[in-house]
Amino acid sequence: MIEEGKIHFHYWDTRLDEQLSKSRAMQAKDILAWIAGRSLKRNTIIAKASKSTGDTREQERETKDLLSLLENDGYLMRDEKDSYHFRSPLLRDYWKRNL
Numbered sequence: 001m002i003e004e005g006k007i008h009f010h011y012w013d014t015r016l017d018e019q020l021s022k023s024r025a026m027q028a029k030d031i032l033a034w035i036a037g038r039s040l041k042r043n044t045i046i047a048k049a050s051k052s053t054g055d056t057r058e059q060e061r062e063t064k065d066l067l068s069l070l071e072n073d074g075y076l077m078r079d080e081k082d083s084y085h086f087r088s089p090l091l092r093d094y095w096k097r098n099l
Contacts, residue, residue: 010051
């Protein structure tokens with residue numbers, strides 16, 4: 001059973017697992033966890049993600065794809081300074097507390 005406080009955001013948490021492979025969902029959740037702490041510039045996110053694998057070019061492409069997906073699906077938005085942050089402060093706070 002889902003805790004009462006989580007019920008409103010359960011969809012946002014589980015949908016990544018449903019639409020992405022396990023490894024891509026984990027990468028997306030890592031990105032969201034980084035951004036939940038504070039907004040991050042696009043290049044910083046790509047650099048952090050690239051540290052986890054040897055193929056920097058492939059990781060960069062995958063990270064850009066994930067950022068686009070997270071932006072298009074309503075998790076994140078990018079500002080004029082090329083920094084990403086959560087579209088909803090409530091979703092950001094949920095992500096900080098639960099992931």
